[in-house]
Amino acid sequence: MLRLNQRLQVFHRPRERTVHRDITRGRETLAISAVNMVDDADFTNDFVYVADYVEAIPIAVNRVITSLQVLLFLLLLLLTK
Numbered sequence: 001m002l003r004l005n006q007r008l009q010v011f012h013r014p015r016e017r018t019v020h021r022d023i024t025r026g027r028e029t030l031a032i033s034a035v036n037m038v039d040d041a042d043f044t045n046d047f048v049y050v051a052d053y054v055e056a057i058p059i060a061v062n063r064v065i066t067s068l069q070v071l072l073f074l075l076l077l078l079l080t081k
Contacts, residue, residue: 019043
């Protein structure tokens, strides 16, 4: 059964579709696109883009970036090119 599922996944690859060119609407230096790889739903406007982080409740947040996080970020950056 597993092999059949693996073979079927080759034929059913998700269609990557850009649904919005810039969700920041020009608020950022670089455009941030919205991509849908799941279904045929279009972009929705029922959200507000916030350029800064917002903390709803006062909680302790670890803002220290570890070397592992930097390495993973660089790896993801290379894989997406």
